[in-house]
Amino acid sequence: MAKAKDTVSRTLMVALVLSIVFSVVVSTAAVMLRPAQIQNQNLDIKTNILSAAGMLEPGSTAQDIEETFARFDVRLVDLDKGEFVEPSAVGVQDPMKYDMYKAASDPAMSTNIPSSEDKAGIKRRPNVAKVYTLSENGELVRVVLPIHGYGLWSTLYGFVSLEGDLNTIEGLGFYAHAETPGLGGEVDNPRWKQQWVGKELYSDDPTEPQIRLVKGGVSADAKDKEHKIDALSGATLTSRGVEQLVNYWMGERGFAPFLKKLREGEV
Numbered sequence: 001m002a003k004a005k006d007t008v009s010r011t012l013m014v015a016l017v018l019s020i021v022f023s024v025v026v027s028t029a030a031v032m033l034r035p036a037q038i039q040n041q042n043l044d045i046k047t048n049i050l051s052a053a054g055m056l057e058p059g060s061t062a063q064d065i066e067e068t069f070a071r072f073d074v075r076l077v078d079l080d081k082g083e084f085v086e087p088s089a090v091g092v093q094d095p096m097k098y099d100m101y102k103a104a105s106d107p108a109m110s111t112n113i114p115s116s117e118d119k120a121g122i123k124r125r126p127n128v129a130k131v132y133t134l135s136e137n138g139e140l141v142r143v144v145l146p147i148h149g150y151g152l153w154s155t156l157y158g159f160v161s162l163e164g165d166l167n168t169i170e171g172l173g174f175y176a177h178a179e180t181p182g183l184g185g186e187v188d189n190p191r192w193k194q195q196w197v198g199k200e201l202y203s204d205d206p207t208e209p210q211i212r213l214v215k216g217g218v219s220a221d222a223k224d225k226e227h228k229i230d231a232l233s234g235a236t237l238t239s240r241g242v243e244q245l246v247n248y249w250m251g252e253r254g255f256a257p258f259l260k261k262l263r264e265g266e267v
Contacts, residue, residue, distance in 0.1 A: 025069040043062055044175070071103070073129050078255070083267055110124045117253065120244055129145075141163070142162070143166060144162075145159065147160055157175055160246065162201070167206075168201075174188065207252045207256040208252075209247045209256075210224065212224075214231055218230055244265045
């Protein structure tokens with residue numbers, strides 16, 4: 001009798017029931033964990049912003065990070081006009097909830113970049129970007145800007161922090177990429193990132209960034225060394241990608257119109 005009950009249809013039925021049960025369990029867990037995942041993602045972004053701004057203390061707790069980040073104003077900027085826009089213009093109430101990378105994939109919220117102008121290799125640029133400003137005693141002291149562009153194997157996502165003069169780099173860091181460990185992956189090396197501190201974006205024209213990554217390193221007597229950083233050893237294409245993405249986002253198609261108006265007190 002036991003063998004009679006052990007049929008193909010019975011086995012399939014048991015498998016089906018178990019599949020449904022496990023699917024419900026997994027789906028329920030995913031829904032319940034989603035808020036925690038979003039919270040962790042937001043915390044990671046805030047951590048990287050503070051790191052780029054040189055404001056992340058060793059051993060900082062989640063509460064420390066939240067309290068420090070709360071000093072920043074999070075605003076949205078129309079990149080073409082260089083002006084602040086209300087979150088409602090992009091369909092959100094909280095600017096932190098605006099996803100500029102998702103917007104870049106929406107033709108109604110982004111602009112196609114001609115290949116001749118696409119130095120960063122991103123193809124489309126969101127019309128509105130998120131910026132983070134910090135003021136003390138009514139004076140602007142920091143601006144943190146999101147940047148991204150293609151390296152050798154991947155798109156690098158990060159932040160660049162500027163001092164209150166909106167020209168001097170305070171820090172740079174990438175929080176997501178898939179460059180080769182030990183080569184292009186050295187963009188994560190603290191010693192290499194430290195080279196960016198104090199470098200200047202612009203020379204005479206505040207819309208034409210002058211950052212250059214120099215193969216073989218920057219000598220002590222190099223001309224215009226205030227704009228130059230050592231290229232990554234053995235990672236020519238990643239170095240070129242970083243140079244181009246920084247210059248793109250700090251240029252007239254990126255944040256330069258906003259920085260110019262901010263510098264002149266027009267926004």
